[in-house]
Amino acid sequence: MSSRKVIGREEISSIIDLHKAGVTVRNIMKQMGLSERTVYRWINRYKEGLPDGLHTPKPRCGRPRKIKPATLRLIHRQLKKNPSLTAREIKDANIRVLGDVSLRTVQERIHDDLLLRSYKARKKPLLTAAQKL
CATH class of the missing domain: 1.10.10 (Arc Repressor Mutant, subunit A)
Known part of the structure; x- marks a missing residue:
């Protein structure tokens, strides 16, 4: 970019x-x-x-991004407040700016542009009756 x-x-x-x-x-x-x-x-x-x-600068090559930098900053602010938000929750909460963007695009922008990775909670073993004492 x-x-x-x-x-x-x-x-x-x-x-x-x-x-x-x-x-x-x-x-x-x-x-x-x-x-x-x-x-x-x-x-x-x-x-x-x-x-x-004067010569007009050449147009940029490639397809323009669907998510603008201002929208990325909005997503980043929301994720800083609540890191456990999912891409779907972000998309649903911001339907006005992310309405025509796919869920996969939101996930990729979070991962690639904001450099935020998703983590899964580790499974913890259940305590037995002997361990609870």
């Missing part, structure tokens, strides 16, 4: 306009909430002579 934020044409043109106006890279970063690397990347592309420095 990529952590890169995809920025649109408006943000790119804003970066270039601010740069043309003489705003420092640090101030552009603070205003737009972007990393230094992102700001420099678009300024350099502009300086290289790309048409207005």
